[in-house]
Each structure stands twice: as structure tokens, then as C-alpha cells.
Amino acid sequence: xxxxxxxxxxxxLALDPMHQFEISRIxxxxxxxxxxxxxxxxxxxxxxxxxxxxxxxxxxxxxVPSRLQSVGEMIYEFISNMVRDTMxxxxxxxxxxxxxxxxxxxxxxxxxxxxxxxxxxxxxxxSHIIVTFAxxxxxxxxxxxxxxxxxxxxxxxxxxxxxxxxxxxxxxxPIEIISYLSRPVSxxxxxxxxMMAGHTMLxxxxxxxxxxxxxxxxxxxxxxxxxxxxVLIAFLQAFVFAIxxxxxxxxxxxxxx
Amino acid sequence: xxxxRKKSSPERLEKLGxxxxxxxxxVDERNRPRQRQPNALGFAFRITTELVAAVAxxxxxxxxxxxxxxxxxxxxxxxxxxxxxxxxxxxYRITQSTGGDGDVPKSKLPSVVDDDDD
Numbered sequence: 001x002x003x004x005x006x007x008x009x010x011x012x013l014a015l016d017p018m019h020q021f022e023i024s025r026i027x028x029x030x031x032x033x034x035x036x037x038x039x040x041x042x043x044x045x046x047x048x049x050x051x052x053x054x055x056x057x058x059x060x061x062x063x064v065p066s067r068l069q070s071v072g073e074m075i076y077e078f079i080s081n082m083v084r085d086t087m088x089x090x091x092x093x094x095x096x097x098x099x100x101x102x103x104x105x106x107x108x109x110x111x112x113x114x115x116x117x118x119x120x121x122x123x124x125x126x127s128h129i130i131v132t133f134a135x136x137x138x139x140x141x142x143x144x145x146x147x148x149x150x151x152x153x154x155x156x157x158x159x160x161x162x163x164x165x166x167x168x169x170x171x172x173x174p175i176e177i178i179s180y181l182s183r184p185v186s187x188x189x190x191x192x193x194x195m196m197a198g199h200t201m202l203x204x205x206x207x208x209x210x211x212x213x214x215x216x217x218x219x220x221x222x223x224x225x226x227x228x229x230x231v232l233i234a235f236l237q238a239f240v241f242a243i244x245x246x247x248x249x250x251x252x253x254x255x256x257x
Numbered sequence: 258x259x260x261x262r263k264k265s266s267p268e269r270l271e272k273l274g275x276x277x278x279x280x281x282x283x284v285d286e287r288n289r290p291r292q293r294q295p296n297a298l299g300f301a302f303r304i305t306t307e308l309v310a311a312v313a314x315x316x317x318x319x320x321x322x323x324x325x326x327x328x329x330x331x332x333x334x335x336x337x338x339x340x341x342x343x344x345x346x347x348x349y350r351i352t353q354s355t356g357g358d359g360d361v362p363k364s365k366l367p368s369v370v371d372d373d374d375d
Contacts, residue, residue, distance in 0.1 A: 175343045175346060178315050179344075181314045182344070183310075185313060189310060
């Protein structure tokens with residue numbers, strides 16, 4: 001797998017900080033003309049799902065929770081509060097979706113932070129724009145379809161805020177539409193860019209540690225700090241993704257308030 | 258005893274309501290500071306992506322229309338400016354909903370989001 005090749009190229013400055021984002025096929029699968037191989041990205045998605053499911057499902061029986069169970073309960077409560085605060089009671093039915101979304105992104109971000117290639121080379125699923133765009137597109141298309149399903153053509157009122165003078169409408173409606181279309185773009189780019197920039201930065205600093213010899217202690221110390229920051233960013237970006245999804249779904253629930 | 262209970266049941270309901278509101282308020286208060294943690298970096302990044310994404314979408318639409326209608330470069334120019342406007346509007350909405358000091362304080366979100374769409 002990827003771990004052997006990436007470690008083999010380790011020669012001081014020759015280490016490629018972008019190598020970590022490369023996709024490699026593990027089980028090649030051809031589906032008609034489409035390459036549907038099981039890649040390292042797929043593998044880490046599966047691992048994310050397994051890890052998150054294990055955290056949330058296993059060991060939830062105790063009344064006095066263990067540490068791991070506390071983490072699971074905190075995540076549940078956190079998202080539960082968020083869903084209630086942003087969407088109200090009507091939004092309860094979206095809670096499972098938002099919880100899944102948040103846990104998947106958080107899990108993928110966190111698993112990607114494991115620096116040691118023990119068996120497999122760690123891969124951050126969310127550092128690929130196509131993955132984040134698929135997630136954001138799912139939210140966006142889902143919210144749009146739900147909005148039209150719930151309000152019919154009345155959902156279009158979202159693009160024409162009431163109280164605007166009719167003269168302004170030809171200018172304002174295109175702006176509103178562009179703003180609406182930019183939602184999945186900004187949602188996906190934000191997560192992807194944060195993850196990719198963070199991991200590239202970590203790799204670059206890790207190269208300095210090797211290249212500087214004994215003085216490599218200094219970038220090593222910086223690395224420790226950065227890793228902490230990355231953990232924060234991993235959480236924050238998952239949170240931002242989830243809360244913005246909530247807001248978009250809330251717009252679909254109440255377009256004209 | 259049964260009659261006594263019936264008589265006082267509206268009062269008791271009211272009391273229960275009061276207690277529920279109090280509990281809700283305390284829960285809200287407990288949640289608020291945690292959500293309001295200012296994170297300038299995240300906030301700045303969020304604004305940047307909103308702005309850039311809207312401009313990118315505007316340019317993409319303009320470029321596509323130009324290709325389709327063979328009208329270079331008029332739609333591109335027009336939708337570039339519309340995209341900039343949309344981006345500025347996005348940023349304006351974010352700053353309105355957060356007061357500019359935090360990433361996404363949820364306690365304020367619903368009401369403000371609603372205002373925007375009016």
C-alpha cells in the first residue's frame with residue numbers, strides 16, 4: 001500500500017509535501033467505463049464510518065459513562081442543541097442527518113491527523129475537493145428539493161426578499177441566485193482548503209525537522225503546536241460545515257420569514 | 258384531596274411552566290458562552306471563502322452564458338460584478354448575524370437569518 005512508497009522517498013528535502021494527497025488503487029474495480037476502484041480514499045472513508053459508529057454505538061449502556069461514552073454523549077448533545085437552536089422543533093427530523101454529517105467530517109478530519117503510518121498511510125478524506133463538494137452538494141440539493149417540496153414555487157420567494165422595491169428586483173434576484181448558488185461552493189472549498197493547507201503545512205514543517213539536523217528541535221516544537229491547532233481546526237470545520245448545513249435547511253423550512 | 262388537586266391544577270401548571278422556562282433559560286445561558294467563543298482566524302477564512310465563492314460562481318455563469326450565446330465578453334463582465342455584489346452581500350449577512358466577533362454564535366442565528374430573508 002501507499003505507506004511503503006511514501007516512506008521510501010524520504011531523503012531530507014526530497015520529501016514531497018503533496019504526496020499525502022495522492023490517490024492509490026487498492027482493489028481495482030471497473031464498472032462499465034467508470035473507474036470505481038476501492039482506493040485509499042475509500043478505505044479511509046470506511047475506517048471513518050467504522051470508527052465513528054464504534055464510538056457512538058459501542059459501550060453506550062453504562063449509566064455512569066466511561067470516558068469514550070462521554071465523548072459520544074457530548075457529540076450527541078452538542079449537535080442536538082445546535083439543531084434545535086438553528087432550526088427549531090421542525091428541524092428535529094434532520095437531526096440524524098446533521099449528526100451523521102458532523103461525525104463523518106469530524107472523524108475523517110481527525111483520522112487524517114494520525115501521523116504514523118503503522119499499517120496504512122493516513123489519508124485525509126476531506127482534503128479532496130470532490131469529497132467535500134459531494135457532501136456540500138448533497139446538503140444543497142437536498143435542502144433545495146425539500147424547500148420546493150414543502151413550499152412549492154413559494155420557495156422562490158427566497159430570491160426576492162419581501163419589502164424590496166420592484167425596481168430593484170431585476171438586479172437583486174440575480175444577486176440572490178448567485179449567492180444561493182455559491183453556498184455549496186463556499187461550503188466545500190472552506191473545508192477542503194482548511195484540511196489541505198493544514199496538512200501541507202504540517203508536512204513542510206516535518207521536512208524541516210529532518211533537514212535541519214539537531215536544530216530540527218525548533219520546527220519540531222512548532223509542529224507540536226501546529227498539531228494542536230490542526231485538531232482545533234478539524235473540529236471547527238466540521239462544526240462550521242454542520243451549522244451552515246443547518247442554516248441552509250432552515251432556509252428551506254422557513255424561506256420567507 | 259381530589260377536589261383540591263383539581264382546583265389548584267391551573268396554578269400548578271403555571272408553576273410548572275415557570276420552572277420549565279427557568280430551566281430553559283439556564284440551559285441557554287450555559288450553552289451561550291461555549292458557542293460564542295471568538296475565533297478570528299475561522300471568521301476571516303469564512304468571509305474570504307464566501308466572497309471568493311460568489312465571485313467564482315458569477316464568473317462561471319457569465320463565462321458559460323458567453324460560450325453558449327457567443328457574446329464574449331459581455332455576460333462575463335456583467336456576472337463578474339453581480340458575483341462581487343453577491344459576495345459582498347454574503348459577507349454583510351455573516352457580519353450582521355455574528356456581530357463580527359465570533360465564528361457562528363448559534364443563539365443569535367435563527368432570528369437574524371429570518372430577518373435577512375424578509
